[in-house]
Amino acid sequence: MYEAITIKDIAKALGLSTSTVSRALRGSHEISSETKKMVIEYAEQFNYRPNPIALSLKERRSRSIGVVVCEIANNFFSQAINGIESVAYNRGYHVIISQSHESYDREVVNVEHLASRSVDGLLVSISAETDHFEHFKNLHDKGFPIVFFDRITDTIETHKVVVDNYKGGYDATQHLIDAGYTKIAHLTSASHLSISRERLEGYKAALRDNHIPLNESYIKNCDHGGMIYKELEDAVKSLVNLKDKPDAIFSAGDRLTVSCLAALKAIGLKIPDDIALVGFSNSPLVELMNPSLTAVKQPAFEMGQTATELLIKLIESKRAVTEFEKIVLQTEVVVKDSSANKIPEKNSKTKRVVI
Amino acid sequence: MYEAITIKDIAKALGLSTSTVSRALRGSHEISSETKKMVIEYAEQFNYRPNPIALSLKERRSRSIGVVVCEIANNFFSQAINGIESVAYNRGYHVIISQSHESYDREVVNVEHLASRSVDGLLVSISAETDHFEHFKNLHDKGFPIVFFDRITDTIETHKVVVDNYKGGYDATQHLIDAGYTKIAHLTSASHLSISRERLEGYKAALRDNHIPLNESYIKNCDHGGMIYKELEDAVKSLVNLKDKPDAIFSAGDRLTVSCLAALKAIGLKIPDDIALVGFSNSPLVELMNPSLTAVKQPAFEMGQTATELLIKLIESKRAVTEFEKIVLQTEVVVKDSSANKIPEKNSKTKRVVI
DNA sequence: TTTTTTTACGCAATCGTTGCCGAGAACGAT
DNA sequence: ATCGTTCTCGGCAACGATTGCGTAAAAAAA
DSSP states (O other): OOOOOOHHHHHHHHTOOHHHHHHHHTTOTTSOHHHHHHHHHHHHHTTOOOOHHHHHHHHTOOSEEEEEESOSSSHHHHHHHHHHHHHHHHTTOEEEEEEOTTOHHHHHHHHHHHHTTTOSEEEEOOOTTOOOOHHHHHHHHTTOOEEEESSOOTTSOSEEEEEOHHHHHHHHHHHHHHTTOOSEEEEEEOTTSHHHHHHHHHHHHHHHHTTOOOOGGGEEEETTTTSSHHHHHHHHHHHHTSSSOOSEEEEOSHHHHHHHHHHHHHHTOOTTTTOEEEEEOOOTTGGGBSSOOEEEEOOHHHHHHHHHHHHHHHHHOSSOOOOOOEEEEOOEEEOOGGGOOOOOOGGGHHHHHHO | OOOOOOHHHHHHHHTOOHHHHHHHHTTOTTSOHHHHHHHHHHHHHTTOOOOHHHHHHHHTOOSEEEEEESOSSSHHHHHHHHHHHHHHHHTTOEEEEEEOTTOHHHHHHHHHHHHTTTOSEEEEOOOTTOOOOHHHHHHHHTTOOEEEESSOOTTSOSOEEEEOHHHHHHHHHHHHHHTTOOSEEEEEEOTTSHHHHHHHHHHHHHHHHTTOOOOGGGEEEETTTTSSHHHHHHHHHHHHTSTTOOSEEEEOSHHHHHHHHHHHHHHTOOTTTTOEEEEEOOOTTGGGBSSOOEEEEOOHHHHHHHHHHHHHHHHHOSSOOOOOOEEEEOOEEEOOGGGOOOOOOGGGHHHHHHO
């Protein structure tokens, strides 16, 4: 099978010791220039590459970082991974990906597998099912470098990279209010996720600031984050079947938003005439959708980059790090047709007449 | 920093030799059951995990596979990687991802980096820029396991997993013809890519079988596969500015299709009334687009799975493999609104009158 | 010429694990 | 009592590369 050339092969071929070859290759001054030249030429001719595994063993590091996300086939995460890969590549690190598929058990297995010395550090966005964090805490307490991004936990003190989910939720809701909607429902994923909580808080705050009373029946949690279409469809149906039907929906996740659009289309409701929709989504396609979708965009690529930079800083730090950063990036509301200004209803004509 | 327990630590603590501990842990019959019990209990208590790097060095394998694709943030590839990861995970392999960003140089660097003994095999979809294959050939000749998927080359004899691109192109074109379109343009990426060639051949064959003359000016290559929007936009503009303007476009790639839709929208052409559109796309969102898009879907997940199974078979084969498989999966045309039956033009009324 | 310094290289340990060989004890068979 | 066998276990080497230390030979200084 495939066998590559080693330092030992060079040493044997040239009648030198492995230490001499090693030093020659690294350009040590204690090797004569003729020997160096000879070794380097031979190495180039036979395309010598140091064995990274041997180096890892010696240096006790693998120059690779592990990524644990719920799924790759999701615009937000694939863009984030793109950012991760771009930084890692430039710094000479490999990226090892694993998916939790929103399962706690799978997350634990992946984390343990990666951390058991095959990666130097971990980049994590927590699974929707996960509501306790011992598997991270154990590692972190032992000094293993972890950076959380997107979905984080406050129970572990380390670097974190997030967006301002509160503001994202606030802005989305405020935008709907500005467009004339008042009965705004909120579709979100598992309630214990940091991103869900914060977006919900932003939603509530925007309502409060606009003196719109909070209607608890307008808030729907989908614990599987839209992975199960039925769950989402049921939530949407129960919303539109309410006596006091909402006139807008703010959905707090990519898959949630897309599935919601599909569900509304299936039910036969017109957007935004029957019901408006604003949602978190990082798909570049939403503006080509029918109708084009007002979306809260996250800087996924930058999040990946930033998280990776922080992680590599942790990994390469000589002393144990005790001061941790929490970096908060901004979201952006891209306004399209799905939240067009509300057409005044018939019964509001009276008011107009008054004017 | 982070230090994990080793076999040596256990040996010292228990007053045994490392070989005894090693054997006890692997349940060897030549260790007394008391010793085994003692060792295993100690190992569990201190959460011992064998060092995969030391094992890699010893066994001369890393139990990881490398993936080289042009980009992750693309539905086709993220779905394929999903399939790759699912199989690899079950077989105990790590997946290491790298992106070529359609650049030949970057592809070469990635391949060399991964192959220099940090992965046991490679899963490759060739970059758009790549038109010679020495970097793969050298490895393959040395017995290094490589499996190509999606974008392949015939110059290297190894396992390959593709879709029937010819049939995909044929079916898409035939579908347009069946819907009443005859002036069908073809938008494709770099001409030296296997997928471009085959889809083009399918397109041509469908025209030929329907006795529609081929119009060379209807075929547009975008060498950057839609990565550069301007290139695509120019191609679309030059198509719609032709004297004998096409009444339909068949686009042969995901990004191409989406960008084409955006370009037509920007130009202000109505789909399908002014011009119909059918394209390869693996985005689950196309049916929610405006108009919903008739798309050729590829079994990306299955391709990833199949390719990974073949690669692991190669890696774990005792003897050098000389018989290689080429697995061809089928595409599926999902018909939506963008290729609705053509409305007969005014000047065809005469014919109708005759009837 | 003798002593010191410099040059240029080799030896061996190290990282964590396993394979191979062999040692010592216990035990049954002769 | 002696031999052979079996059971347990330890020592050494190896995987590939790096590195501190040691040292022979050559060069320089005395």
